[in-house]
Amino acid sequence: MNSATFRSVLLITGVCELGACSQAETSLAIEAEFLRQSEELTARFQSELQMELSSALSEVGPAGAIGVCQSAAPAIGARLSEDSGFTVSRVARRNRNAVNAISPDLEALYSELESSPMQDGSPRPVHGTVGERLVYLRAIPMQEQPCSTCHGSNIDPALSEAISQSYPEDLAVGFEPGELRGAFLVERQKQR
Template sequence: MRAVLTAAALLLAVSGCAVPAPAPVDISAKSAAIADRFQTELQAQLQAALTASGPVGAIGVCQQAAPAIAANLSEESGAEVRRIALKERNPAALAEGELRKRLEQLAAAPLDASGKPAAVQWTSGSGRDARAHYLRAIPMKAQPCAACHGTSIAPEVRAKLAELYPLDKASGFKPGDLRGAIVISWPLERH
């Protein structure tokens, strides 16, 4: 009996069926919801700051609010949530390696067939390092983005940006360009 069981277990192990395959994880809906919240919360704070103190004052709010919202959403969801760019303002937003390649694909077509920001998904790593990634385009808009990312930024805004971000590359964008993207990375294994 024991021998039969062992043989059966061996057969299962050899055929790769001993461990049930993990159910495919669909991260798109929950990632899209997080991306929506990020955008909504940040734009509300940005708009309030723009109304209260104009673009120069709003720069500081953006600098504080964006990382704080990303940190909150990361903590709440268990995913890593952040913004990245090909031409970045915050040096921490620089996209490298695989992320950069995917971002270049989005830059070629920032909107999907229905006119919404395009999104891509992929997985990387294996075992403990396995992660599922969701990347959604943040297209440039005329309002209110151009004041701080556009082709003709007011001198006082330019000066404040240069003070806070001496290596800033995130100006000169036109409406419809890819300004950046939000990336949400989920661990595929729980520990």
């Protein structure tokens, strides 16, 4: 838990120990703080990954950028997880890396995103409690550029071969702009 989260939880706990709020109010405040931090984490994840990918695309082209995407996304997620105390990653039904497959317990939330990946012109977030975890998913809608270069329906054959070499079980192709490409995932164990 980072220091801002810790201070927020201490403040909420202190106020509630004085009897100024109910258990429901405490739960709502903790959930609101989780959502705020999840939004911040997914924005950072997206920004950092886009910077790395844009740089790689301009320096080494799409085929060279495959390796950057393959290593940068998990590294960014791991660093954000370590910094925040949450679990931060990406998931997709049609994934490029099987490690990022949707777990059965996230199916309902992910299906909500599939039905409508955008909300008021922005990627849609959904959240809920899954088992003993607070879960936040934010849609990653397919964009025309640069996403369609590697995930669209008209991929250059040489690039397609390079993707197959790195990801033999790739399912992340054939997307049209606006479709749900995947989702950022933030999870945290519920506090007791």
